[in-house]
Amino acid sequence: MTLEVTGVSRWYGNVVAVNDVTMTLNPGVTGLLGPNGAGKTTLLHMMAGFLPPSRGTLAIDGQSTWRNPEVYRKLGLVSERESVHAYLSAEEFVLVSAKLHGLPDPAAATARALDLVEMTEFKDRRIGTYSKGMRQRTRVAAALVHDPEVLLLDEPFNGMDPRQRMHMMDLLNRLGQAGRTILFSSHILEEVEQLSGTVQVMVSGRLAASGDYRTIRRLMTNRPHVFAVQSTDDRRLAVALMHQPSVNGVDLTREGLTVRAGDYGSFTRALPRIALKEGIRVRRLLPSDESLESVFSYLVEA
Amino acid sequence: MSTVAWITTRGLLGRRRFLLLLPLPVLMVAVALIPRLSGASPEEWVQEVIVAMGFTTLLPVVALIVGTGVLGAEIDDGTITHILSKPIPRWRIVVPKLLVAIGVTAATAAVPFYIVGAIASGPRLGLGIVVGSTVGAVIYSTIFVALSLVSRRPVLLGLVYVIVWEGLLSNLVSGTRVLSVQQYALTIADKASASPLLNNNVSLPVAVVMSIVVTVVFLVVAIRKLGSFSVTGETS
Numbered sequence: 001m002t003l004e005v006t007g008v009s010r011w012y013g014n015v016v017a018v019n020d021v022t023m024t025l026n027p028g029v030t031g032l033l034g035p036n037g038a039g040k041t042t043l044l045h046m047m048a049g050f051l052p053p054s055r056g057t058l059a060i061d062g063q064s065t066w067r068n069p070e071v072y073r074k075l076g077l078v079s080e081r082e083s084v085h086a087y088l089s090a091e092e093f094v095l096v097s098a099k100l101h102g103l104p105d106p107a108a109a110t111a112r113a114l115d116l117v118e119m120t121e122f123k124d125r126r127i128g129t130y131s132k133g134m135r136q137r138t139r140v141a142a143a144l145v146h147d148p149e150v151l152l153l154d155e156p157f158n159g160m161d162p163r164q165r166m167h168m169m170d171l172l173n174r175l176g177q178a179g180r181t182i183l184f185s186s187h188i189l190e191e192v193e194q195l196s197g198t199v200q201v202m203v204s205g206r207l208a209a210s211g212d213y214r215t216i217r218r219l220m221t222n223r224p225h226v227f228a229v230q231s232t233d234d235r236r237l238a239v240a241l242m243h244q245p246s247v248n249g250v251d252l253t254r255e256g257l258t259v260r261a262g263d264y265g266s267f268t269r270a271l272p273r274i275a276l277k278e279g280i281r282v283r284r285l286l287p288s289d290e291s292l293e294s295v296f297s298y299l300v301e302a
Numbered sequence: 303m304s305t306v307a308w309i310t311t312r313g314l315l316g317r318r319r320f321l322l323l324l325p326l327p328v329l330m331v332a333v334a335l336i337p338r339l340s341g342a343s344p345e346e347w348v349q350e351v352i353v354a355m356g357f358t359t360l361l362p363v364v365a366l367i368v369g370t371g372v373l374g375a376e377i378d379d380g381t382i383t384h385i386l387s388k389p390i391p392r393w394r395i396v397v398p399k400l401l402v403a404i405g406v407t408a409a410t411a412a413v414p415f416y417i418v419g420a421i422a423s424g425p426r427l428g429l430g431i432v433v434g435s436t437v438g439a440v441i442y443s444t445i446f447v448a449l450s451l452v453s454r455r456p457v458l459l460g461l462v463y464v465i466v467w468e469g470l471l472s473n474l475v476s477g478t479r480v481l482s483v484q485q486y487a488l489t490i491a492d493k494a495s496a497s498p499l500l501n502n503n504v505s506l507p508v509a510v511v512m513s514i515v516v517t518v519v520f521l522v523v524a525i526r527k528l529g530s531f532s533v534t535g536e537t538s
Contacts, residue, residue, distance in 0.1 A: 048387065050533040067530055072389045079533075083380030085309065087316045099305040100388040142384065
């Protein structure tokens, strides 16, 4: 089952949210990465049939998703907005989904879905009393109850702790291996470490990069960095650093040094060695361009 | 009971705004009891209590609270996507929700309407105005359900409609009476009760035909709007 996005744009008045995106999603897990405001949610809403594209087409197995409720037989959606009927228990909530899907045995489907997300133990409690991770898993169970071929998740890791995140990623990977087409969005690259699949990177509404996650991961760890350094002798440290091949430039300022390193890994390994050799004590080392935008725009250039 | 109707009912009864429905009926009965106990003749107060308080205020306000609650509230808090992401034709979402709205509105209105009618002149008037208020509940609910799909501010818009159009214009300007839900409901109540205490401003055929036309038009609008429902705002 493939999800086909062809030349899709979406604008609101003068603002272009999604700009001419074309992608094909195949079975397996795909991460849709990009900083906030990149258009990920807009794209997901269009994929899920909750927003008409201004231009282009979106189709699951050749069927358009807009104004076509039949498509939800094959599609599951976990939206970003954490809207649940808080007065229901997890079991009731998932059961409602199963019944609305018109499944032949809603109770069995509900039990299976709750089991898949490991919520069986807590199924009788009101959703309002759940932790964020439990609510998220309940929502995933509701989206999975009809065993859809395609599952879309908008920021599923938002607000989860690392353990819950690992759990969820594990679940998504399992579903992907079972032949489902899974797409999730995220604006935090570190969230998707255990991802075994491909990524699509969106920046400012455009599809900026796509490919194997490991390649992108490597590019990330080896990306150029700017560090702010303070030491007991900035001037001497600057001279020593300039000998390093991993250092592209050093600025001497009143607050210390601004070091532009070509490579994150080798610079951070080299600095302590140099300081030790020169007898300089490093008081402060701060990476100064950790903004997501800079990381993503680097990925786009690479 | 369909699943959509079940979840709608639970959602409606579970929300705090549902409590807003209680004071008006209680007030209406209380207001009717005062002249009754003080021995005033029904002619002196029926018009004010049944028409002004009941048909002009209670019925549309209850319908507004309930009608915008069955769908508008879910659109507001985003839970609507759970129901929309299912392979069901959109009319099968709108119709059960509308039926819940009509049922709750009609029931909330019926109790005080019957009591007040019975106090005024006996069960015949009570039943008659209940028939009228039920017809009114059907039309108003359809309008307000449709309104919550057309506008992001259905309650405000609905309130302006109730106060300005139904409350003011249709009482002051006779030409707008033929386009007033309140007048249809009153006419039907009048015919059903055959009571001299009520009077009507439009003819029965007009009231019946217009009731059907308005209901069908707004129902179609609601189904069509839900069919092309787009999630707006909060993109990240």
